[in-house]
Amino acid sequence: MPLPLFPLGTVLYPGGLLPLRIFEVRYLDMIGKCRKADLPFGVVSLTSGSEVRKAGAEAESFAAVGTLASIREFESPQSGLLQIECVGTQRFRIRSTELQKHGLWIAEVDPVADDVALEIPDDLKHTATALQRLIDTLGERRRAEGEAVRLPIGEPYRLGDCGWVANRWCELVPMQLELRQRLMELDSPLMRLELVSDLLARTGITE
Numbered sequence: 001m002p003l004p005l006f007p008l009g010t011v012l013y014p015g016g017l018l019p020l021r022i023f024e025v026r027y028l029d030m031i032g033k034c035r036k037a038d039l040p041f042g043v044v045s046l047t048s049g050s051e052v053r054k055a056g057a058e059a060e061s062f063a064a065v066g067t068l069a070s071i072r073e074f075e076s077p078q079s080g081l082l083q084i085e086c087v088g089t090q091r092f093r094i095r096s097t098e099l100q101k102h103g104l105w106i107a108e109v110d111p112v113a114d115d116v117a118l119e120i121p122d123d124l125k126h127t128a129t130a131l132q133r134l135i136d137t138l139g140e141r142r143r144a145e146g147e148a149v150r151l152p153i154g155e156p157y158r159l160g161d162c163g164w165v166a167n168r169w170c171e172l173v174p175m176q177l178e179l180r181q182r183l184m185e186l187d188s189p190l191m192r193l194e195l196v197s198d199l200l201a202r203t204g205i206t207e
Contacts, residue, residue, distance in 0.1 A: 002106040003068075003092070004030045005042045007060045009051055011180040012043040012067040012088040013167040014114065017154050022082040024052060026103040031071070031082055040068040042092060042107065045181050053103055060105075064094045065112065065185045087154060090114060091184070115163030115189040127197050128159045130205055131168055163189030169196045173203065 006027060012018050022031055034041050049060030069086035076082050091112035098106050120128055138151050152172070158164035170183050173196070186192045 003042045005105040007046045007062040011045045014088045016088040018086045040070045042066045043069045118162040128165045162193045166193040166196045
């Protein structure tokens with residue numbers, strides 16, 4: 001089946017959480033159909049254009065590799081507005097696209113293999129230690145403030161796995177969108193974690 005696409009100014013990683021507020025008709029319809037059929041949609045990173053279509057604007061363009069998003073929370077607080085939370089599952093590569101008359105992109109895609117499960121080597125374990133520390137700190141802060149603990153990182157935590165730790169840091173560390181996309185596309189989870197480790201060292205996070 002053709003995959004409906006949601007071009008966004010972000011990059012969704014496998015295992016990542018994505019909250020969305022939806023009000024455009026093209027996406028209200030898409031999300032309704034995906035939820036009813038229990039099907040994912042594709043999140044792709046914008047390379048030009050904006051998330052919200054404007055009259056007279058050219059069609060969006062976007063990266064050729066994206067990530068499937070499965071809806072896990074759904075709320076309609078008022079007519080014409082949806083609030084959802086999605087989780088990234090599998091990456092895909094776009095083979096062809098079509099812009100439908102109401103502005104929705106659909107694509108034929110090929111799946112990209114999941115990261116191979118790979119234990120974090122000793123020289124990179126500091127990245128997992130720092131991530132565990134961040135998770136603990138955020139949890140303690142929210143409990144102290146009397147809020148329900150709701151972290152930007154979803155369980156189960158896989159703090160011994162190269163790809164999972166690299167992906168979570170890629171979501172959290174400030175970086176250019178193009179770099180975030182390139183890291184997501186890397187086939188090697190170990191290389192991704194090595195590059196993330198260099199970013200963390202430059203920002204002082206793992207010192």
